[in-house]
Amino acid sequence: FTPTQTIEWSGYRWTSRPNARAQHDLLRPFLPQVPSQVMGGLLDLAIHWLSPGRIGATLVVPVSHGDSGLDLDQAVATPDLSVTVRHHYPALLAALMQTDLATVVDAAGRPDRIGVGLRWSPEAERAVEITGGMRHRSAARYTYDHEDAVAVVVSEDGPVTVFARGKPLSQCAASLALTAAAEAS
Numbered sequence: 001f002t003p004t005q006t007i008e009w010s011g012y013r014w015t016s017r018p019n020a021r022a023q024h025d026l027l028r029p030f031l032p033q034v035p036s037q038v039m040g041g042l043l044d045l046a047i048h049w050l051s052p053g054r055i056g057a058t059l060v061v062p063v064s065h066g067d068s069g070l071d072l073d074q075a076v077a078t079p080d081l082s083v084t085v086r087h088h089y090p091a092l093l094a095a096l097m098q099t100d101l102a103t104v105v106d107a108a109g110r111p112d113r114i115g116v117g118l119r120w121s122p123e124a125e126r127a128v129e130i131t132g133g134m135r136h137r138s139a140a141r142y143t144y145d146h147e148d149a150v151a152v153v154v155s156e157d158g159p160v161t162v163f164a165r166g167k168p169l170s171q172c173a174a175s176l177a178l179t180a181a182a183e184a185s
Contacts, residue, residue, distance in 0.1 A: 008052065018172050020044040027162060030169055033063050033148050038109040041083035042152050046160045047172055049089050050096065056156035058102040058135045059083075059111070060118065063148040070104065071117030084109040102138070102151075118142040118151075128166045139163040 001007075004022040008015050018026075020043040024036075031039060042059055050057050062070070078095065081088040083105060095114055096103060102116045120128075120141035130140040132155075139151035144166025151163040159173035 006048070017047070020047045023047065023160075023162075023170060023172050027170055031150055031162075031164060034061050034150050035107060035109070037084050038105070038107065039150075041085075041109050042105065043160075043162075043172075044086070045083050045089055045092060046152050046154045049093055050154040051158050051160050051172075053093065053097070054156050054158065055093065055097045055154065056100070056135060057096045057154045058118070058139055059105055059152040059154075060102050060116070060139070060142065061105050061107065061150045062146065063107060063150070065146050065148065069119045069142055069146055069149075070102075071119055072113065073117070074101065075104075075113040075116045077113055078111050081111055082109045083111065100135075120145050124166065130168075132161075136161060136163075136168075140166050140168070143167075 001019060004018060005016045006019045020040065023043050024040045027039065028036065038061065046059065081091055083092070092111065099115045102118050103111050103114045104116050105111045118138040124141040124144040128140045128144050130137050135153045139153045140163050143149045143151050143163045147165050153161045153163065159171055161171045162169045
């Protein structure tokens with residue numbers, strides 16, 4: 001770790017990416033509706049736990065609109081866990097790796113339901129053109145319809161993207177730092 005980056009060795013190459021603290025500092029001015037401690041916990045879990053484990057996930061903070069836009073038919077309540085408590089991360093990691101649907105995190109940082117589908121309006125579908133997989137499209141369209149909502153999407157291939165108001169605010173992806181072959185020459 002450095003003050004702004006995480007350097008990782010994958011067995012054949014070195015990569016670097018912004019760490020959770022650097023992303024938090026970058027995003028704070030744009031996300032005043034999410035408590036700082038909750039946003040920091042979401043980013044820490046996503047960037048330092050889920051992403052390196054190649055565990056895809058969507059973490060949604062609805063903020064003030066309740067269950068609007070959420071498909072709760074298959075949702076499962078979670079035990080008393082929090083994204084703000086680091087020793088809860090192993091349990092959250094184990095739960096999140098078992099679902100492709102979203103996890104709803106309340107304003108206190110408690111993931112109260114996993115396996116939640118995200119719904120969006122026809123207007124959001126027309127207005128939001130996003131490349132990427134279903135997690136990215138769902139998060140972008142859901143946050144378009146619910147302007148105070150924030151979604152943190154972790155791709156199975158590593159990048160972490162934060163969405164608000166239908167747009168990606170940031171993407172935290174690994175960049176090639178140095179390959180073992182380049183290091184040997």
